[in-house]
Amino acid sequence: MNMIANLKTDITPEGPDYETVRKVIELISEDYRDQPSLETISAALNQSPTQLQKTFTRWAGLSPKGFLQAVTLDHAKRLLRQEELPLLETSLEVGLSGPGRLHDLFVTHEAMSPGEWKARGGGLTIRYGFHPSPFGIALVMATDRGLAGLAFADVGQEQPCLEDMTCRWPNAEYIEDSEATQSYATRIFQPGQWSADQPLRVVLIGTDFQVRVWESLLKIPLGRAVTYSDIAQDIGQPTASRAVGAAVGRNPISFVVPCHRALGKNGALTGYHWGLTRKRAMLGWEAGQM
DNA sequence: GAATGTCTCCATG
DNA sequence: CATGGAGACATTC
Numbered sequence: 001m002n003m004i005a006n007l008k009t010d011i012t013p014e015g016p017d018y019e020t021v022r023k024v025i026e027l028i029s030e031d032y033r034d035q036p037s038l039e040t041i042s043a044a045l046n047q048s049p050t051q052l053q054k055t056f057t058r059w060a061g062l063s064p065k066g067f068l069q070a071v072t073l074d075h076a077k078r079l080l081r082q083e084e085l086p087l088l089e090t091s092l093e094v095g096l097s098g099p100g101r102l103h104d105l106f107v108t109h110e111a112m113s114p115g116e117w118k119a120r121g122g123g124l125t126i127r128y129g130f131h132p133s134p135f136g137i138a139l140v141m142a143t144d145r146g147l148a149g150l151a152f153a154d155v156g157q158e159q160p161c162l163e164d165m166t167c168r169w170p171n172a173e174y175i176e177d178s179e180a181t182q183s184y185a186t187r188i189f190q191p192g193q194w195s196a197d198q199p200l201r202v203v204l205i206g207t208d209f210q211v212r213v214w215e216s217l218l219k220i221p222l223g224r225a226v227t228y229s230d231i232a233q234d235i236g237q238p239t240a241s242r243a244v245g246a247a248v249g250r251n252p253i254s255f256v257v258p259c260h261r262a263l264g265k266n267g268a269l270t271g272y273h274w275g276l277t278r279k280r281a282m283l284g285w286e287a288g289q290m
Numbered sequence: 291g292a293a294t295g296t297c298t299c300c301a302t303g
Numbered sequence: 304c305a306t307g308g309a310g311a312c313a314t315t316c
Contacts, residue, residue, distance in 0.1 A: 073291075209301060228310060243300045245309045264310070271309030279309090294315080302306085 017059040018136050018281070019155065020045065024056065025277050025284075028068065038064060059134060061288025070287035071280045076267035079225035079283075104222040105188065106199040107256060110145065111211045121169025121205070128165075129178025130158055131185035134285055135255070135278050138189070140181035141165060146201030147184055150253045152274040168252060169205060188256060191289050202253060209235075213247040214257050223290050225261045225283075228270075249273050255282060 023045055028036065036044075041064075042052040056064045069075060116124075126148060128141045133152070139161050141149030149168075153161035166174055187193050187200060204211045212235045219234075220226055228248065229241040237243075251259040254274060260282040264270040272279035 207301080232310095237300085239298085240300060242298080242308065242310045243302090246301070246307085247309095249309045259309085262309075266311090269309085273309075276309095292316085294313105296311105296313085298311090299308105301308105303304100 016132075017055055018134055020047070020052070020055050021059050021281060022136070022154070022277055024052070024064065025071075025280050029277065029280065060285055062284065067284045067288070070284045073267050075287075076225065076263055076269070076283070079223070079261075080227060080263060080267060082224060105191075105194045105256065106196045107202050107218055108199040109202040109204055109215065109218060111204045111215075112206075114208060117205060117207060119171060121172030124169065124172040125175065126169070126172045127175050127177040127180045128162070129176065129181035129185075131178065131182065131189075133185065133189045135281055137161075138185060139165060140184045140188075141252075142181055142184060143203055146203045147253060147256065148203045148205055150188070150256055152254065152278055165252070168250075200256065202256060204257075205252065206247075206250065209243070210247045210250055213244055214251055214253075217248065217251065217257050217259055217262065220258055220261045222258075222286055225263050227265045228262055229265060231262065245271075 024041055027041055027044060034040075038049050038053065042049040045052065047055075053064060056062075056067065060067050062070065124143055126141050126143055128139060128149070130153075131138050131140060135152050137153045137155060137158060139149070139151040139153065139158070140147070141151075149165050151161050151165050166172075184200075204214050206214065213231060216231045216234045227241075228244045229238070231248070232238050232241040232244045235244075248259045248262050249271065251257050251273070254260070260272065260279045269276055269279050269283075
């Protein structure tokens with residue numbers, strides 16, 4: 001439990017702001033029919049409209065109104081439709097020089113061998129730590145080869161979140177070491193520190209099929225989105241969209257491997273392992289980074 | 291648009 | 304070999 005005490009001293013204000021933002025997004029997605037005004041929302045959260053506006057904008061880089069805009073079906077469709085650039089064919093190297101990726105987080109990745117996957121994490125040492133993030137509490141997991149896991153939890157839900165992750169590689173050795181994971185957290189959640197010069201090292205641990213799907217996800221730049229069938233196409237199995245969905249859902253490095261940029265063919269968000277609210281939050285937050 | 295129902299596909303265990 | 308899912312599509316309100 002002392003991990004929670006540590007949170008306060010870590011990067012702020014991004015951590016606490018998310019609680020407010022989360023409630024706003026939740027409220028809006030439940031009552032979207034009534035088009036709740038800023039006043040209604042702030043009253044429900046027991047805050048003044050101006051204060052809410054301020055918190056929200058600090059978090060999102062967007063006004064609540066702009067954020068709402070960014071999370072509508074219309075906008076999602078727009079993200080999907082920008083087909084002028086060769087999207088999934090774009091290699092990381094090509095992306096490096098592309099102006100559209102200037103503000104994206106750059107990643108180099110390696111995949112574990114099938115043998116290593118079969119060992120279910122055996123022989124692997126994984127260090128982990130909880131850190132505040134713009135999307136709630138982030139669980140960061142790293143091997144000496146690089147970032148291996150990134151998960152999210154709401155306050156008080158750290159334990160189930162940790163189990164969700166450790167179950168995936170049951171034979172690994174786990175060491176709580178938030179000092180070791182801190183630099184990853186800082187790097188990932190501060191767009192100012194995203195740079196193409198020093199890409200983030202990432203290790204993909206999964207089945208062959210899953211790894212191919214995750215590699216495909218890594219090619220989606222900030223401000224774009226693809227459908228599950230696009231990905232199926234990209235990995236050469238055009239009819240496997242449903243299996244792709246399952247694989248996307250098992251992505252162990254959420255956010256860094258941008259599974260939130262995978263949408264249904266009609267632009268609907270369709271699902272997210274760490275909660276649809278978080279998926280909305282990520283898409284909205286990213287809209288504010290562009 | 292949203293909600294509901296049906297059909298199909300394929301990785302996973 | 305059974306299973307079921309973060310899909311796709313059609314139909315209806």
